[in-house]
Amino acid sequence: MIRFVLAMIVILGFGYLGILYSSGFKARVLMLEELKAMLSALEFNITFMNLPLYEAVLAASKNRSERVKRFLENTAFRMKHRTGEEETENIWRSALLESEDLLQLKKEDIEIILEFSKNLGKGDKESEINNIHSAISRIEQNHNEALNFFRDNSKLYRSIGLAIGVFVAIILI
Template sequence: MLLKVISSTLIIISCTLLGMHMSYRYNRRIYNIRVLQSILAYLETEMIYYSTFLSQAIRNSIRTLSGEWKAFFVEMASVLEDKNEYSLADAWQECLKKIRNNPYIGKEEYEIMYRFGLQLGNGDRQSQVKYFELAQHQLKTEEKKAQQIGLSYGKMYRSLGILLGIGIAIVLF
C-alpha cells in the first residue's frame, strides 16, 4: 500500500513537472522575443547614432542580456571579426541555422531574423532604420501572438500534466 502511495505520488509529481516544462517553453519563447527586441533596439542605437562597426555594435548590444539569441549574436560577431570567406548574409544564415531547432525559439521570429539579416549593414542609415522598424514591428506582433498562445497552451499543459499524473495514478491504484 505504502509503495503504491509513494509510486503514485512520484508519478503525479513527474507528470506535473512534465506539464510545467511544456508550459515553460511558451514562457521562455516570450522572454526570448523580448530579449531579441532589446538587442535590436541597442543594435540600432549603436549602428545609427554611434556609427559603430557591426561586429562591435553586436558585442555592445548583447553585453547585459541573456537568452538563446545571445549565443547567436556572439557567434555572429566572432564570424565578422574573423573576416573569413563568408559574406554578411551567408554568415547570418549559417549562424541562424545553428539555432533553428532550439525549442525556445519560434519559427516566426526565426524567419523575421532571417529576412532582417539579408539587409543588415548593407545600406545607409536611413534604410537601416527602416529595416529595424520593420523587424521590431513584426516581433511585437509575434510577441502578442506568443503571449496568447502561452496563456492558453501554457495553462493547458500545466493542467494536463497534473491530470495525466492523477489519471495514471488512479489506473495503477
C-alpha cells in the first residue's frame, strides 16, 4: 500500500513538473496578449485623450495584469522624473531590463518594445499611430508563433513529465 502511494506521488510529482514547464510557454502567450492590449490603450490615450507620454503610459497600465502594471508604472515614473537629457528609448530600455524576469518575454519580444520606444513621442499623432500599429503587428506575429509552439509542445511536455514519473516509479518500486 505504501509503495503504491509512493509510486502515485512520484508519478503525480513528475506530471506536475511537466505541466509547470509547459505553462511557461503559456505565460509568454498571455504576456504578448497583454502587451497588445497595452499598446491599444496607449493608442487611445495618445490619439483621443491627447495625453503626454508619461500620462498615456500610466493610464495604459490600468486594468493590466500586476506584472505589466508594475512595469508600466515604473516606466511612467521614470519618464516623469527624467533628467533633462535622458532619452525616452533609454528609459524604456532600463525599465525593461529591470522587469525582464517579471515579464517572461523572449529577446525578440523585448526587441519589438525597444524598437517601438525609439520613435515614441517624436512625431505627430499619425506617426505615433503608425509606430504603435507596427509594434502591434510584430507582437501579433510573435504571439501566433508562441501560441503554435504552446499548442504543439504543452501536451508533449506534460506527457513526458508523466512518462518520467512512471519510469522513476517503476525503478524505485
